[in-house]
Amino acid sequence: MNVQAEKWPVARKANKGSKIKEDKATIVFNVIGYTLLTVISLVCLIPFWLIVAGSFTDEMEIISEGFKLFPHTISFEAYKSVFTTPEQIYRAYGVTIGVTAAGSLLGLLLTSMAGYVLSRKDFMYRNNLSFFIYFTTLFSGGLIPWYIMMTKYLGLKDSYWALILPPLVSAWNIILMRNFMKSIPDSVIESAKIDGAGDFLIYRRIILPLSTPGLATIGLFLALGYWNDWFNANVFITSDNKYPLQFLLYKILSSAAVLRTQTGAYLAANVVPPAETLKMAVAVVATGPIILLYPFVQKYFVKGLTIGAVKG
């Protein structure tokens, strides 16, 4: 994906060049540039293609001849296994999208507020508080106390909150945000104060717009974290209508894996799901929407990461 981001400036330069007169060096540069970038983007695309092609290959063909870019026999067996209960997959998509949206927005709000407060030099205990936050990255209670805390004292077993809360605010993100906001000159804040702005107004009207690159980065981290999270669901969610997508897909894979082991023999399934192609199909189902979405969202990321320089 980075490759594409790099491609644009080159393309634009080429356009401009054609209006003026192209000298030989530019043409050579363009030819080299285009061929190199084409090769690199192909290299980036091939693994994706291999996954897609693999998911449509016949299981037996993969075993006997390995993965191929263009399979001989097309088979939909893997997708049949994934979509044995389609309504469950759609439901899981809904859960994942909901949790990702709610979690990332809420997380961004909290992280940016925390980061802003800690970045203000007139906040007296900022260093102590930072250390307090930082401390949690070094030491943690461990899995069992965490589990007991979540289920017994917070009552979050089998609740959507169990999916949203744990990844919501991370110390690392707060520190990142604080450092980013530190780079905003104090004078901007001071001048706003002189104009009569309160703390929340400064935060909302001055700090947030100036930190869009930081927000975009952390928003991306959060969203990816939520989208890919299966562990919280594994530990806390018991009813199957609350399964997020990744957990459900993982479940399909691990059931297929268990069926191939000795334990699986008891389960008496005469039809063993296609394990190799199933993995590929699951990857396609999990990443597909994100890849389709990416071209549309990408420009915001690029914008967010390039503008935002402090102007006076």
Place this chain on the structure above:
Amino acid sequence: MFKTKKRLSLLLVLSLMISLLAACGGGTASNSPGSQGAEKSANGEGGAAEPKLEKVKLSWYLVGDAHKDQSKIVAEWNKMLERDLNTTVDLKFTTWNDWKTKYNLLLTSGEKIDMIFASSWADFYKLSKQGAFLDLKDLLPEYAPTTWGNVPEEDWDSVTVGGGIYAVPNTNPEYTPLGYVYREDWRKEFGLPEFTDLDSIEAYLDAVKTQKKVIPINGAAYENVNSLYKFWNDFQLIGGDVIGATSYDNPRDIQILPYTEEFEAWVKRMKTWEQKGYWNKNALSSNQEAGDFIKTGQGAIYWRNPSSAGGFINEVKAKNLNMEIGFFPFTRFHNYVIPTLPSSNAMAIPKSSANPERSLMVLDKLRNDPEYFNLMTYGIEGTHWAKGEDDKTILIPAPGVNLDETPRYSITSWGWRYEPNMKNEKGGWDGLDALKEEFSPISKPDIFGPIYLDYAPVKAELAAVNQVFEQYGKPLMLGLTSDVDASLQTYRDKLKTAGVDKLLEYIQEEANKYFDEKGIQ
């Protein structure tokens, strides 16, 4: 004006979002304290009033996945339970995702669970020693009288840890010795005799390699060779891959197996097998099961136990692959078989249970009442199965049911299996019954499985020895080293420096403790 409007709408959206989230979680949050309170009060009265049972809601956990129609089946079950025992059960599943972590969390966190699947392969002995389960000795005769009566004495023994009975084992004698599934049609084509010993297997492998030009053990070969090694030499491994008893009849003769002459002879022979090309150079790193290559016609041998061999043979039949598959159990080398420990599939009550008495009553019903048993083990009659020609046979799928829409009902019902209630599926592999008949007269009890090892004093040595085993032992077993004598010497030396002697001492001590307790010489 405009600004305030914008701000207001933002506020509105935010508050909406928050209330939405709150609504999602609120339901469960407000539910749980209420139900807990109800449980507690029910418990208080339930024990006292025997004849008329108070209403109780139990929470049960099984490993593995739920079936698509699970809620329907559990609803049906709850109707019956409510009628007979005034109880409902909330049946939950761990799923197979990282299930061990989850299983241990459930038990260590003290969550209220009234019954859970337990097994020797899910750390039953360790967990009972640590006090995760309730001692059922005094409860069983009163609350599960039928089960108490029909589980054999020695089965209770296998779930007895330090004088307490910590689980209700399943009662369904099973034999799961390893063996080879192989291309029987090829054997007939070569005109070779049936397998009886190592030489006959070698002759077959050789014919496959030279006449069919097929690598007989294609893909991952290690377990295929390792299982043959254990059964051929009659080694009874105890806790790991290096130390074990030299034979079933001499359980106290526990040795470091790589130091034995048998091991030396074995690895030398395996070197010749490797040179003849019975498996690939990448046999250790391959992730492909040897069995998958049989299905594509590129392999001939695959290690399985009888029931998974049955699954394999059924699959080959279902896919209409034009081949005949045979099964050779390694038990024929030494003519005895060790049945699966009854504790390998059991149901246990965690310490945290609020209603152990009621939970046992439900289990007693589930195991022994065919109505309950059939529903929870095979699903709804007419949907997931149908009656066969006699009481012991069932048809799957039921007539008029499409397996693609209604997959076969197979949850981890292993913990409550009770032989007289079990049914056979029509059209299954008939070899399984023949093997059962072959095995029952030559059965000998498992005296090695229950030896409890936690390795506390020898943790470092264990890790080092396992490391050496992975690095030197596995390649040696498959003959993947250039000089067998030299690498055997290295393997033995490395084991010594890793502290294998200390490990041996520990295992001997623990094993002798167990043998003394059970009076085994």
